[in-house]
Amino acid sequence: LESARHLDTIGQLRADLEEKDSEMSRLQGVIDELEKKLANSLGDIKELKSENKRILKDGEDLKKQLAEEQNNRKTSEKEIIRLERVIVHHEGDISKFKQQLKDYGEKEKNMKAELKN
Numbered sequence: 001l002e003s004a005r006h007l008d009t010i011g012q013l014r015a016d017l018e019e020k021d022s023e024m025s026r027l028q029g030v031i032d033e034l035e036k037k038l039a040n041s042l043g044d045i046k047e048l049k050s051e052n053k054r055i056l057k058d059g060e061d062l063k064k065q066l067a068e069e070q071n072n073r074k075t076s077e078k079e080i081i082r083l084e085r086v087i088v089h090h091e092g093d094i095s096k097f098k099q100q101l102k103d104y105g106e107k108e109k110n111m112k113a114e115l116k117n
Helices: 003-117
Strands: none
Touching: none
């Protein structure tokens, strides 16, 4: 009777052990799946960090380009102002020359009239 009880206990322990082994296998599968997900997530994070770094570099390049464009604009504006002054100066010279031509034309006209007399 005692042997039978021990055999029943051993059988129950084996059944429990098989159940625990089965649970451990299931849990190992869950662990393996989580490790895959973690590896994928780490890869994604690495890619995102790389992309972020590239975007930041692009942003810095655009800031430099903008600063360069602003500097070029200031230079162009200064050149436009300088050229406008040159134009105003030349317009003044042109007005003087037109007046001189007009004066010379009148003098020529007067001289011709005097020569006729």
